[in-house]
Structures are given as C-alpha cells and as structure tokens.
Amino acid sequence: MYAFTLERPTTLADATKLAAAGVKVLAGGQTLLASMKQRLADPGQLADLGGIKELSGIKREGNAFVIGAMTRHLDVANNADIKAAIPALANLAAHIGDKQVRAMGTLGGSVANNDPAACYPSAVLALGATIHTTHGTTQRKIAADDFFQGMFATALKDGELITAISFPIPKKAAYMKFVQPASRFALVGVFVAQTDSGVRVAVTGAANGVFRHKGLEAALTSSFTAASAAGVKIDPTDLNADIHASALYRANLISVQTQRAVTKMLG
Numbered sequence: 591m592y593a594f595t596l597e598r599p600t601t602l603a604d605a606t607k608l609a610a611a612g613v614k615v616l617a618g619g620q621t622l623l624a625s626m627k628q629r630l631a632d633p634g635q636l637a638d639l640g641g642i643k644e645l646s647g648i649k650r651e652g653n654a655f656v657i658g659a660m661t662r663h664l665d666v667a668n669n670a671d672i673k674a675a676i677p678a679l680a681n682l683a684a685h686i687g688d689k690q691v692r693a694m695g696t697l698g699g700s701v702a703n704n705d706p707a708a709c710y711p712s713a714v715l716a717l718g719a720t721i722h723t724t725h726g727t728t729q730r731k732i733a734a735d736d737f738f739q740g741m742f743a744t745a746l747k748d749g750e751l752i753t754a755i756s757f758p759i760p761k762k763a764a765y766m767k768f769v770q771p772a773s774r775f776a777l778v779g780v781f782v783a784q785t786d787s788g789v790r791v792a793v794t795g796a797a798n799g800v801f802r803h804k805g806l807e808a809a810l811t812s813s814f815t816a817a818s819a820a821g822v823k824i825d826p827t828d829l830n831a832d833i834h835a836s837a838l839y840r841a842n843l844i845s846v847q848t849q850r851a852v853t854k855m856l857g
C-alpha cells in the first residue's frame with residue numbers, strides 16, 4: 591500500500607470541501623481499500639465519510655424512500671419499511687456479497703463505483719431513482735438514466751459527492767441475480783419494475799455497465815407475462831465473454847432471469 595493521510599470530517603460541509611480540494615472519499619472501503627492494498631489506487635489523501643451522521647439513514651418522503659449515501663447494505667436489507675414497500679430492494683441488499691461486505695459496504699460507494707457486475711445500479715436504473723449530489727456549493731439531482739455511463743464511469747464530476755438516492759416506490763418489482771459463486775457479484779442480474787412511468791428492465795453483470803433492455807420493456811409493456819419475455823431475442827453482440835461465461839450464455843441468462851423476475855412479480 592502507498593502512504594496516505596486520513597481525514598475524519600464530521601460534517602457534510604467539511605467533507606464537501608475536502609472532496610472539492612481533491613481528497614478521495616472513503617465509504618466502507620470494500621472496493622477502495624482492496625484497490626489500495628493491491629497498489630491499484632494511490633489516493634494520497636483520504637476522507638472517511640463514516641462519521642457524518644447526515645449521510646446515513648432511510649426516510650420516507652411522499653411516494654419515495656430517500657436513502658443516505660453512507661447507509662450500509664445491511665441496514666437497507668433489515669429496514670422494515672423498505673421490506674414492506676420495496677421488498678425487491680431489501681432482498682437485493684440482503685444478497686450482496688457476504689456478511690462483512692453487507693455490514694461495511696454502502697449504497698453511495700456502490701453506485702459511485704458503478705462496478706459492471708454490482709447489484710445496486712440495476713435497482714437505481716429500473717426504479718428510476720434520483721441521485722442527490724453535492725459539489726462545492728452546488729447541489730444536483732441526477733436521474734438514473736443520465737447517471738451510469740459504462741464500466742466504472744458515472745456522471746459524477748471530480749470531487750462531487752453522492753449524498754443520498756431517492757427511490758420511487760414501484761407498483762411491483764423483483765430482482766433476480768445469477769451469482770458468480772466466487773465473488774457473489776452478479777454474473778447476470780435483472781431488475782424488473784412496474785413503475786408509474788411504465789415497465790423498466792435493468793440488466794447488470796452482462797455488459798460493460800448496467801443498461802436498460804428496451805426490447806424486454808416493450809414486450810412486457812404489451813403483455814406482462816414470462817412467455818412474453820421469453821419471446822424476446824437477446825442479442826449477445828455487445829455482451830461480455832470471459833472465463834465465467836460466454837456472451838451467448840449471458841444472453842440466455844438475461845432472458846431466463848427476466849422470466850423468473852416476472853413470474854415472481856405475478857406471484
């Protein structure tokens with residue numbers, strides 16, 4: 591590991607100033623510390639967000655849940671209100687990694703990192719969530735459709751912090767993850783949601799970043815059945831192929847996991 595200094599801000603204002611000055615923020619360290627240990631990252635200066643109370647917690651605002659960026663996966667998984675209103679989101683959080691990852695990993699860290707096999711980005715995209723950020727003195731609300739920009743890339747500017755994410759409550763939703771057994775990440779995960787703005791289908795693990803599948807969305811809008819999803823041909827052209835699965839295998843998994851999600855939603 592390269593040498594680094596550690597700041598421990600206790601207010602969002604202080605963290606914002608540090609981040610805007612080029613200090614790298616540390617959430618649960620589940621990705622960042624591992625990268626630093628392997629000398630893949632050399633941030634020099636870190637600011638631990640763990641002491642900032644206003645960044646953690648879950649609250650209901652109208653027909654949405656606003657979840658603080660530093661909220662741990664375990665807290666989303668165990669939250670009674672989320673379990674009741676968006677069980678698919680609680681279930682997704684409950685199956686991230688292992689117990690340690692769920693105890694330390696955070697919503698903001700996961701979404702800022704935008705690992706192409708991470709689970710949360712698919713929920714953010716399928717539910718049409720909004721990412722709340724702060725950057726110096728500027729605040730932004732970024733629609734999920736504009737946020738994810740391919741492998742480890744997002745709409746965040748250097749020094750911009752995610753403060754919270756608001757998730758509109760869907761009519762129904764389900765997330766089906768086909769687990770990569772060594773890492774517990776998604777080999778392919780599909781999040782299907784029936785929202786006020788229609789059916790949304792977000793796929794993770796299959797390509798260079800999370801994406802919406804417009805063909806599945808159109809088919810499920812016209813007939814919300816597993817058979818309708820099964821009728822959609824999934825093009826493997828731009829899908830990942832690696833030692834774990836070919837592009838064709840991943841294409842088949844997108845279809846199968848979507849059908850399973852729809853079957854679950856139909857009860």
Ligand SMILES: Cc1cc2nc3c(=O)[nH]c(=O)nc-3n(C[C@H](O)[C@H](O)[C@H](O)COP(=O)(O)OP(=O)(O)OC[C@H]3O[C@@H](n4cnc5c(N)ncnc54)[C@H](O)[C@@H]3O)c2cc1C
Nearest residue numbers: 617618619620621622687695696698699702708709752774
């Ligand atoms: C063994 C293992 C298994 C895992 N399995 C899964 C899985 O099944 N599904 C899944 O979805 N994920 C999985 N993860 C990822 C995990 O869920 C974490 O969310 C992810 O690693 C990010 O970790 P973190 O929240 O601790 O953020 P950190 O590692 O602290 O930070 C990650 C990056 O985000 C930046 N960052 C952090 N917070 C903010 C913020 N508020 N604003 C702006 N930038 C920020 C940091 O600067 C850094 O660049 C796994 C991780 C491990 C180690």
